[in-house]
Amino acid sequence: MIFIPAKIGYLTISLLISEEEEEKNILKKIKSLGYKICQGKIGTMESKAIIASIETAAKREGIFSAGCYREEHALYHTILNALRGLCRGEIGIGNFLRTIGIKFVVLRGPLGGTSTDSGEWISVGIYGTIGAPIKGFEHEAIGLEINNI
Amino acid sequence: MIFIPAKIGYLTISLLISEEEEEKNILKKIKSLGYKICQGKIGTMESKAIIASIETAAKREGIFSAGCYREEHALYHTILNALRGLCRGEIGIGNFLRTIGIKFVVLRGPLGGTSTDSGEWISVGIYGTIGAPIKGFEHEAIGLEINNI
Amino acid sequence: MIFIPAKIGYLTISLLISEEEEEKNILKKIKSLGYKICQGKIGTMESKAIIASIETAAKREGIFSAGCYREEHALYHTILNALRGLCRGEIGIGNFLRTIGIKFVVLRGPLGGTSTDSGEWISVGIYGTIGAPIKGFEHEAIGLEINNI
Amino acid sequence: MIFIPAKIGYLTISLLISEEEEEKNILKKIKSLGYKICQGKIGTMESKAIIASIETAAKREGIFSAGCYREEHALYHTILNALRGLCRGEIGIGNFLRTIGIKFVVLRGPLGGTSTDSGEWISVGIYGTIGAPIKGFEHEAIGLEINNI
Amino acid sequence: MIFIPAKIGYLTISLLISEEEEEKNILKKIKSLGYKICQGKIGTMESKAIIASIETAAKREGIFSAGCYREEHALYHTILNALRGLCRGEIGIGNFLRTIGIKFVVLRGPLGGTSTDSGEWISVGIYGTIGAPIKGFEHEAIGLEINNI
Amino acid sequence: MIFIPAKIGYLTISLLISEEEEEKNILKKIKSLGYKICQGKIGTMESKAIIASIETAAKREGIFSAGCYREEHALYHTILNALRGLCRGEIGIGNFLRTIGIKFVVLRGPLGGTSTDSGEWISVGIYGTIGAPIKGFEHEAIGLEINNI
Numbered sequence: 079m080i081f082i083p084a085k086i087g088y089l090t091i092s093l094l095i096s097e098e099e100e101e102k103n104i105l106k107k108i109k110s111l112g113y114k115i116c117q118g119k120i121g122t123m124e125s126k127a128i129i130a131s132i133e134t135a136a137k138r139e140g141i142f143s144a145g146c147y148r149e150e151h152a153l154y155h156t157i158l159n160a161l162r163g164l165c166r167g168e169i170g171i172g173n174f175l176r177t178i179g180i181k182f183v184v185l186r187g188p189l190g191g192t193s194t195d196s197g198e199w200i201s202v203g204i205y206g207t208i209g210a211p212i213k214g215f216e217h218e219a220i221g222l223e224i225n226n227i
Numbered sequence: 228m229i230f231i232p233a234k235i236g237y238l239t240i241s242l243l244i245s246e247e248e249e250e251k252n253i254l255k256k257i258k259s260l261g262y263k264i265c266q267g268k269i270g271t272m273e274s275k276a277i278i279a280s281i282e283t284a285a286k287r288e289g290i291f292s293a294g295c296y297r298e299e300h301a302l303y304h305t306i307l308n309a310l311r312g313l314c315r316g317e318i319g320i321g322n323f324l325r326t327i328g329i330k331f332v333v334l335r336g337p338l339g340g341t342s343t344d345s346g347e348w349i350s351v352g353i354y355g356t357i358g359a360p361i362k363g364f365e366h367e368a369i370g371l372e373i374n375n376i
Numbered sequence: 377m378i379f380i381p382a383k384i385g386y387l388t389i390s391l392l393i394s395e396e397e398e399e400k401n402i403l404k405k406i407k408s409l410g411y412k413i414c415q416g417k418i419g420t421m422e423s424k425a426i427i428a429s430i431e432t433a434a435k436r437e438g439i440f441s442a443g444c445y446r447e448e449h450a451l452y453h454t455i456l457n458a459l460r461g462l463c464r465g466e467i468g469i470g471n472f473l474r475t476i477g478i479k480f481v482v483l484r485g486p487l488g489g490t491s492t493d494s495g496e497w498i499s500v501g502i503y504g505t506i507g508a509p510i511k512g513f514e515h516e517a518i519g520l521e522i523n524n525i
Numbered sequence: 526m527i528f529i530p531a532k533i534g535y536l537t538i539s540l541l542i543s544e545e546e547e548e549k550n551i552l553k554k555i556k557s558l559g560y561k562i563c564q565g566k567i568g569t570m571e572s573k574a575i576i577a578s579i580e581t582a583a584k585r586e587g588i589f590s591a592g593c594y595r596e597e598h599a600l601y602h603t604i605l606n607a608l609r610g611l612c613r614g615e616i617g618i619g620n621f622l623r624t625i626g627i628k629f630v631v632l633r634g635p636l637g638g639t640s641t642d643s644g645e646w647i648s649v650g651i652y653g654t655i656g657a658p659i660k661g662f663e664h665e666a667i668g669l670e671i672n673n674i
Numbered sequence: 675m676i677f678i679p680a681k682i683g684y685l686t687i688s689l690l691i692s693e694e695e696e697e698k699n700i701l702k703k704i705k706s707l708g709y710k711i712c713q714g715k716i717g718t719m720e721s722k723a724i725i726a727s728i729e730t731a732a733k734r735e736g737i738f739s740a741g742c743y744r745e746e747h748a749l750y751h752t753i754l755n756a757l758r759g760l761c762r763g764e765i766g767i768g769n770f771l772r773t774i775g776i777k778f779v780v781l782r783g784p785l786g787g788t789s790t791d792s793g794e795w796i797s798v799g800i801y802g803t804i805g806a807p808i809k810g811f812e813h814e815a816i817g818l819e820i821n822n823i
Numbered sequence: 824m825i826f827i828p829a830k831i832g833y834l835t836i837s838l839l840i841s842e843e844e845e846e847k848n849i850l851k852k853i854k855s856l857g858y859k860i861c862q863g864k865i866g867t868m869e870s871k872a873i874i875a876s877i878e879t880a881a882k883r884e885g886i887f888s889a890g891c892y893r894e895e896h897a898l899y900h901t902i903l904n905a906l907r908g909l910c911r912g913e914i915g916i917g918n919f920l921r922t923i924g925i926k927f928v929v930l931r932g933p934l935g936g937t938s939t940d941s942g943e944w945i946s947v948g949i950y951g952t953i954g955a956p957i958k959g960f961e962h963e964a965i966g967l968e969i970n971n972i
Contacts, residue, residue, distance in 0.1 A: 087367025091244055091354075095237060126473040127679060131509075132474075147246070147636070148514045148673040149646040154508060155602075155672075158472060166372055167311040168466060174754060175722040175729075183755075189594075191356075193363055197595045201875070205240075207340075210750060214342055215743045217373040218236025223315055223328040224366040226595040226674070227604075276921040282920075282955075296785075296960045297793045297822040303955060304751075307919060316465070317615060317775075318911060323605060324573040324580075340742075346744045359580075359601060364594045373745040374751075376822070381544070385665025389542055389652075393535060423773040431771075431806075445811045446942040446971040452806060452854040453900075453970075456770060457613040464670055465609040466764060487892075489654075491661055495893045503538075505638075506824075512640055516534025516673040521613055522664040523900075524972070614763070615913060620873040621903060622878075657878075657899060662892045684840060685962025687950075691827070691836055755911040762968055763907040787952075791958055801836075809826075810938055813969040814832025819911055820962040 082107050085191040087224055089113065090203035094183045113187035116141050121179040122201070122209070123172030125161060128180070132157050132202065136184045141200070142227070152200055152227040153184070160202040165216030171208075178219075180206030186227060200227040231256050234340040238262065238374055239352035243332045243369070247336075262336035265290050270328040272360070274310060277329070281351065285333045289355030290338075290349070291376070299351055301364050301376040302333070309351040312370030329355030337374065349376040380405050385522055388501035394479045411485035414439050419477040421435065421509070423459060423472030426478070429486050430500065434482045439498070440525070450498055450525040451482070458500040461519030469506075469515035476517075478504030482509070483523060498525040529554050531636040536560065536667030536670055537650035538590030541630045541667070553594070560634035565663050568626040570658075572608060579604050579649065583631045588647070589674070599647055599674040600631070607649040610668030620657075625666075633674060647674040678703050681787040685709065685818055686799035690779045692817070697750040701755065709783035712737050712748050717775040718808070719768030721757060724776070737796070738823070746794055749780070756798040759817030759821045767804075774815075776802030780822060796823040827852050834858065834968055835948035839928045839965070857921040858932035861886050866924040867954075868917030870906060873925070877902050877947065881929045886945070887972070897945055897972040898929070902958060905947040908966030916953075923964075925951030945972040 082092060082104065089111070093104050108115055116139035120131045120159050127208050136142060142149035164180070171178055179195060183203045200223045209216025231241060231253065238260070242253050256263055264287035269280045282302060285291060291298035310318050313329070320327055332352045338344050350373045358365025380390060380402060387409070391402050406413055406493050415439035417448070418429045431451060434440060440447035471475055481501045487493050499522045507514025529551065540551050540599070548568045548663035555562055563586035567578045580600060583589060598667060608616050618625055620646070631648045636642050656663025678688060678700065685707070690698050704711055714736035716727045721724060724727050732738060738745035760776070767774055781797045797820045805812025827837060827849065835854070853860055861884035861899050865876045878898060881887060887894035906914050910927070916923055928948045934940050946969045954961025 081318040083368060083708070088244060091240065091369060095240055097232070125468075125471050129473040139510070146644075147507075147640065147642045148646070149506060149672050150510075150513055151515070154266070154474075156299040163312040163368075163370065166370075167316055169468065169472070172763065173721050174765070175725040176750075189366060191367075193366075193594065194764070195363075195594045197593075199595070201365070210746060212746075214344075215295075215746055217348070218234060218340075218371070219312075219336060219373075220236070220240060220369060220371045221312065221315075222367070222369045225370075225599050226709075228940070243727050274915075274918050278920040296789065296791045296954075297795070299955060299957075299960055300962070303921075318915065318919070319572075322572050322620070323616070324576040325601075342743065344743045346742075348744070359588065359592075359597060359742075361597075364597055367623070375747050377650040383665060385667070386542060389538065389667060394536055395530070414568040418646060423766075429769040435810065443944075445805075445938065445940045446944070448806060448808075448811055449813070449971050452772075460614040461666075461668065464668075465614055468768070471769070478686050485666060489665075491664075491892065493635070493661075493892045495891075497893070512642075515640075515646070516532060516612075516638070517670070517671075518538060518667060518669045519610065519613070520536070520665070520667045522666075524896050597837075612827075616915065620870050620918070621914070622874040622897075656892075657895060662895055664896070679842070681963060683965070687836065687840055687965060691833060742948070758912040759908040759964075759966065762904040763912055785962060787963075789962075791959075795962070801858060812941075813938075813944070814830060814936075814967070815833070815908075815969075816836060816967045817908065817911070817963060818963070818965045820964075 084111050084191055086185055086187065086199055086201045087222055090183050090185050090201040090222060094181060094203040094205040111187065113185045114141050114177050116184040119181050123177045125169050125171055128161060129157050132182050132184065141184050147227055152225050155201050156202045156223045156225040159223035160204050160221040163223065164204045164219050176208055177211045178206060178208045180204050196227050200225050233260050235334055235336065235338055235348055235350045236371055239300050239332050239334050239350040239371060243354040244351040251371060264336045265333040267329050272326045274318050274320055277310060278306050281331050281333065290333050290335050298376055305349050305351045305372045305374040308355050308372035309370040312372065313353045313368050325357055326360045327357045328334050329353050329357060346374050349374050382409050384483055384485065384487055384497055384499045385520055386519060388481050388483050388499040391502040392479060392501040409485065411483045412439050413463065414482040417479050421468055421475045423467050426459060427455050430480050430482065437481050439484050447525055448524050454498050454500045454521045454523040457521035458502050458519040462502045462517050474506055475509045476504060478502050478505045496525050498523050531558055533632055533634065533636055533648045534669055537630050537632050537648040537669060539649040541628060541652040546598045548566055558634065559605050560632045561588050563631040566628050570620055570624045573615050575608060576604050579629050579631065588633050589630050594673055599627045599672050603647050603649045603670045603672040606670040607651050607672035610670065611666050622653055625653060625655045627651050647672050680707050680782055682795055682797045683818055686779050686781050686797040686818060690777060690799040709781045709818055712735050712780040713787050714791045715777050719773045721767055723803040724757060725753050728778050728780065729784065733802065737780050737782050745823055748821050752821040753818045755819035756800050757806050759814050759819065760800045767786040771816050772804055773807045774802060774804045794823050796821050829856050831930055831934055831944055832967055833930065835928050835930050835967060837851050839926060839948040839950040853925050856932065858930045859886050861929040868922045870914050870916055873906060874902050876927065877927050886929050886931050894972055897970050901945050901947045901968045904968035905949050905966040909949045909964050912939040917946040921952060921953055922956045923953045924945045925949050931969065945970050
């Protein structure tokens, strides 16, 4: 099994790009480090659909408590900036005549790495393909944001 | 050993976040798929230093021929957009009072995945930490762009 | 009564955040300084609805003459930049899955303050709440732009 | 004395634009509501100087504990977005051949208003003049960001 | 007849703003230099309609082969950046309550000028009027991007 | 001689890309239509140097009166947005490791075309090359903004 550094961004990216067997190992590792985890997939041409589906999934998985605005706010801005990373700047999907098919991962827990910070952080990773609405006319893209929660 | 899909973005990210033993395996896989590869590290507060160090490394490793403007142009815009991903929007490092320490990877070769495109593509991945110029006050970030060359 | 400096931005912000009794005093002061004034409210998820409602209100209140493109152009760009302030960068409301409820103020008259400029300026201020389309999940935001007309 | 709604953004803006006697009343009100407060002034052509001076002032006034990255991170992004509001989009001062003279306010405490959220928030307000480096060639601008901490 | 330097951007702009007789001369010149040419017009409030109409026209005129993703990708990003030039920053038309009426030109061929680069480039130019959806309330705008293909 | 429509943007672009004999004809035409004209050239890696050189040239040629902030303000924002067109979005030259060599044109006078607007407008056009700081590694770019003054 590969070595997995205990850093929230690293873990998010690893889970995001993992498949089958490897995914199980990474999930086990992430859980053993005490993170709350949420994963999902969406294909869409609307930015707001990505935000809505990540928020809904995160709420359902208990990443944040549904009635807590502070935590919802932290998650919202984390998603928005992960989208900026995915779009490499200005956010635009259907209005730029392109479509996406992505997997997303949300982790909540320690920052990890060399950090001595003892509080909780949230990480949103988005990975998939972005391209013209023509089969095969697409390439990969990734977006990641890490925020205090 | 983990399963590595033959897609330029996937390979770039995998190499970017790999360490030691795993890195060797991924490098072997990438080479066997016919990609040209370039890696490097830089810590800086200047956007232009990141661009310069990736361009210099890519030229030295023969990713593009030094005298070919078309290829240099493709690489330049790929780096610029990978930086937009890393900064999650507007590019700013020292002027935003933050510093970065990153590893970068440049691959040149087939797009891979479900693509039937037979030409060459270039991928630039940047991964590392971004934060205040105070030890430990930093979190991870990633930027990836894929472009025709 | 509080001291109100005779500066177009200051007056715009004061009126924007004032309530009841205070609003009357500020309006009196602004009128006595020779400004044309327009106020309104809107709740929406569409950027264009904000622009349209401010333009319509300003036209109805005679802030600019309906047939004068030069003045409409000045107002339009003032609104657009006030929106950038409200959104803190890239303009996005419903497409970013958020909603706003705002009050707006348009003033037309002297720049004021230490300025010796004798011509007319236009100021657009927008203040209210921005947030998720969930009751109570919102915080305040403000945007202000000042332009020559 | 004017009516001051107990909302973090409203209080930030009120303090930001207040002068002398009024400032004392607003400060008293803000303190009575349990907020931590920090104020300062700076004239500069460098974005990073604004960020540095707000961070330094906030640390000195105990708005956040110097050794806590989570809180520093929340403050940093709040400043960055308040700057986006001030610049009405893309951040640029000296590189856009303009200069600023601003007052800033940082509040830490309840969100207030109709919110039932019981946790702490941080608000950064920046207000002053922005213009050409020529005496009197400047107009007012304001930026405000509110973030969970 | 006027002197026309053999540079892809110059030729694009010249054709873009030419009318009747002059257009015929410029077209002849451009063809004699070996460029593939595509022209069209569109009036719309949607960014994606501009992208779609330029892509469709370019495909029909054989600027790029319909089945080649690499070339479609190069054209797509060239259009997107020409739109950024037209909008002078952030892309927005109907969502900013404005409308456009434009002519577009796509050229494919040598970079020209002092360049010794022997490969092919693509240039997208967009020129027309942008303004409020009120007759006569509009001014001219231009956008140009040049990319390797 | 070519037909030159009497529109401020068209005239700006025509003068911007004209050479020698043609330039004389276009200048004569522009003057006969009552425009104030200013032209210049600059090669630089700094955004602020472009702004400064256009402002200085415009002041020297009497495009605006040196002591009038309203007019300087209109010119400043016109230059800034022309730069956004030139850079196709976010403004960046040396900080993005690229250099420019440009000609600029400033016109002041009627909007022209089908406009019945009787007031004055200002147009700033910038055209030249942008590229890596390597000889021949550059392509053309253009930026245009039109504003009320």
